[in-house]
Amino acid sequence: MMDAKKKPVPVRVWLGALLIGVVLAVLPFVLGMAGQSWIRTLNFALLYVMLALGLNIVVGFAGLLDLGYIAFYAVGAYVWAMLASPHFGLHLPFWVVMPAGIVLAALFGVLLGFPVLKLRGDYLAIVTLGFGEIIRIFMNNLDAPVNITNGPQGINRVDTFKVGEFVFGRAETFFGIRVTGPEKYYYLLLAVTLLIVFVCVRLQHSRIGRAWEAIREDEIAAKAMGINTRNVKLLAFAMGATFGGVAGGLFASMQGFVSPESFSLTESISVLCMVVLGGMGHIPGVIVGALLLSVFPELLRAVVVPLQQSVFGEVILDPDGIRMLLFGFALVLVMIYRPEGLWPSAVRRRERKMRESQA
Amino acid sequence: MSTMATSKTAGGGQVLLQASGLSKRFGGLQALSEVSFSIRQGDIYGLIGPNGAGKTTLFNVMTGLYVPESGRCEFAGHVLTDYKPHQIAEAGFARTFQNIRLFGNLSALENVMIGRHVRTRAGVLGAVLRNRATRREEEQIEARAYELLEYVGIVERANDIARSLSYGDQRRLEIARALATDPKLLALDEPAAGMNPSETVVLRQLIEKIRGDGITVLLIEHDMKLVMGLCDRVLVLEYGKVLAEGRPAEVQHNPRVIEAYLGAGAAKELGITATQEEQA
Numbered sequence: 001m002m003d004a005k006k007k008p009v010p011v012r013v014w015l016g017a018l019l020i021g022v023v024l025a026v027l028p029f030v031l032g033m034a035g036q037s038w039i040r041t042l043n044f045a046l047l048y049v050m051l052a053l054g055l056n057i058v059v060g061f062a063g064l065l066d067l068g069y070i071a072f073y074a075v076g077a078y079v080w081a082m083l084a085s086p087h088f089g090l091h092l093p094f095w096v097v098m099p100a101g102i103v104l105a106a107l108f109g110v111l112l113g114f115p116v117l118k119l120r121g122d123y124l125a126i127v128t129l130g131f132g133e134i135i136r137i138f139m140n141n142l143d144a145p146v147n148i149t150n151g152p153q154g155i156n157r158v159d160t161f162k163v164g165e166f167v168f169g170r171a172e173t174f175f176g177i178r179v180t181g182p183e184k185y186y187y188l189l190l191a192v193t194l195l196i197v198f199v200c201v202r203l204q205h206s207r208i209g210r211a212w213e214a215i216r217e218d219e220i221a222a223k224a225m226g227i228n229t230r231n232v233k234l235l236a237f238a239m240g241a242t243f244g245g246v247a248g249g250l251f252a253s254m255q256g257f258v259s260p261e262s263f264s265l266t267e268s269i270s271v272l273c274m275v276v277l278g279g280m281g282h283i284p285g286v287i288v289g290a291l292l293l294s295v296f297p298e299l300l301r302a303v304v305v306p307l308q309q310s311v312f313g314e315v316i317l318d319p320d321g322i323r324m325l326l327f328g329f330a331l332v333l334v335m336i337y338r339p340e341g342l343w344p345s346a347v348r349r350r351e352r353k354m355r356e357s358q359a
Numbered sequence: 360m361s362t363m364a365t366s367k368t369a370g371g372g373q374v375l376l377q378a379s380g381l382s383k384r385f386g387g388l389q390a391l392s393e394v395s396f397s398i399r400q401g402d403i404y405g406l407i408g409p410n411g412a413g414k415t416t417l418f419n420v421m422t423g424l425y426v427p428e429s430g431r432c433e434f435a436g437h438v439l440t441d442y443k444p445h446q447i448a449e450a451g452f453a454r455t456f457q458n459i460r461l462f463g464n465l466s467a468l469e470n471v472m473i474g475r476h477v478r479t480r481a482g483v484l485g486a487v488l489r490n491r492a493t494r495r496e497e498e499q500i501e502a503r504a505y506e507l508l509e510y511v512g513i514v515e516r517a518n519d520i521a522r523s524l525s526y527g528d529q530r531r532l533e534i535a536r537a538l539a540t541d542p543k544l545l546a547l548d549e550p551a552a553g554m555n556p557s558e559t560v561v562l563r564q565l566i567e568k569i570r571g572d573g574i575t576v577l578l579i580e581h582d583m584k585l586v587m588g589l590c591d592r593v594l595v596l597e598y599g600k601v602l603a604e605g606r607p608a609e610v611q612h613n614p615r616v617i618e619a620y621l622g623a624g625a626a627k628e629l630g631i632t633a634t635q636e637e638q639a
Contacts, residue, residue: 198487202487202489203483206481206486206493206497207475207476207496208482209486210472210476211476213462213469214476217462217463217464218462220424220444220460221456221460221461221462222473223423223443223444223448224422224456225448225477225537225540226445226474227473228445229445235483239483
């Protein structure tokens with residue numbers, strides 16, 4: 001790691017990066033030929049990458065199991081929805097709403113962090129799970145006596161992302177090329193995702209990242225080395241929550257609608273699955289995990305129904321049902337054959353090896 | 360390093376650490392009762408006693424991992440008993456662990472780099488922007504970490520995973536990591552445990568070198584030859600109480616120590632028996 005930094009980057013890497021760049025740039029237009037819904041799938045995949053990277057800070061770097069992570073996504077989404085929709089008649093610009101969402105999500109991260117400072121493992125998981133549910137239930141019920149969240153109906157007609165006169169939700173024609181709303185969002189989401197990846201990489205290889213690794217490896221030793229474990233843990237929760245809040249705000253603006261059911265426990269678990277399946281603590285692995293788990297079900301949906309229709313002449317198995325079945329099956333397989341994730345970091349691979357040699 | 364290392368004039372320095380009346384109870388077990396002692400700057404101070412005497416408990420109380428029921432521990436102007444573990448490390452009190460607690464899956468270098476945490480400042484913003492100050496700090500952290508690995512003699516293992524190092528090297532890595540916090544006092548919990556005789560000799564030289572560089576050393580050790588040859592003063596604990604305190608030679612001839620701790624066999628090995636001592 002240290003030596004790699006000093007070596008000049010080989011041409012191959014540059015070419016690879018260039019190729020990936022080109023693919024990412026034209027991807028929506030290629031996918032758009034198969035239907036606009038694929039672009040939406042892609043956009044959601046990017047949102048999940050953001051969420052998975054955020055959760056990876058808490059779970060992968062700092063080793064704190066968080067089952068209520070989606071709460072921060074919810075906070076970000078609801079802040080956007082409340083400050084930029086007819087619900088309160090507020091239509092604040094993105095540079096007010098986005099920071100507000102981020103700050104509030106980070107605040108909620110710290111709020112969750114404080115009571116769980118001394119918990120680890122199973123106990124931590126249970127408390128964070130409860131926290132996630134509390135947020136969702138609050139959003140479900142904060143419509144009386146004062147209507148804040150509009151309860152289970154959710155908030156409608158949320159403003160789209162708008163920079164000056166440039167509106168992301170509307171199709172436009174540039175130089176004779178028609179660019180749809182989802183396509184515009186794709187580039188926005190891609191830019192934010194790349195920024196988050198950059199921040200994650202920088203954090204990982206820093207004094208802060210090392211402190212997170214230290215508390216994951218041995219909290220008592222970390223304390224004895226002068227690491228303020230309370231602050232470092234709270235920072236992990238806050239940073240993770242920040243990315244969740246960003247993703248939430250973008251989600252609300254893209255979707256134009258938020259309701260509590262988007263933020264169920266299942267969503268938290270999905271994001272956690274992405275992190276675990278991809279490879280905890282390893283940024284490329286986590287990205288791959290998020291892309292696979294978010295695109296794969298849609299792919300399946302596109303395949304399962306036509307396949308059954310052609311074979312049986314009718315739909316016997318509901319695609320949603322079989323989707324979860326295959327999903328679970330895939331996870332079990334991964335956990336059996338690659339328990340450290342599809343693309344684990346070197347550290348995790350070592351952990352596994354140690355455990356095997358001890359057994 | 361300096362000539363100070365070889366001179367064994369105890370009692371020259373100022374009091375660096377002053378423990379008074381430390382007591383700690385675990386349920387029905389009085390692990391420490393009214394333990395008082397003081398360590399002078401520049402000394403190598405030994406802490407001995409049979410298994411279960413409360414040596415490690417005393418370490419844990421002093422480094423803030425346990426909160427004592429009563430007593431006070433002052434260290435270089437700080438009241439350690441009011442501090443949290445990380446504040447104690449920041450005050451300049453570093454330690455190693457009896458059952459090695461390295462960050463096992465990280466490299467030796469990374470372990471030592473983590474030790475620099477408390478003496479460095481970069482936060483989230485610095486990490487993300489990686490501005491000049493942060494880059495310089497990172498370079499310094501890495502350079503210092505290499506320096507310390509060199510100092511303890513395992514620099515060639517810098518990129519090896521901590522857990523893959525030999526037992527003796529892990530002990531030395533723990534010392535390097537503790538030294539990375541720039542301590543005034545280095546507390547070593549059985550550093551020679553599991554070392555072979557030649558490794559112990561190297562360890563002894565290392566401890567003398569550390570003291571020579573102006574760091575006071577507190578040492579828990581079972582290897583009597585090491586303790587008696589190295590320490591300026593020794594504290595003997597038994598059942599959580601101070602049994603004796605003084606220069607190694609005094610303690611060695613203290614009949615209570617011989618009887619309670621060393622036992623008749625060991626006493627004979629040292630050329631004195633409890634009966635002789637009583638007759639004298």
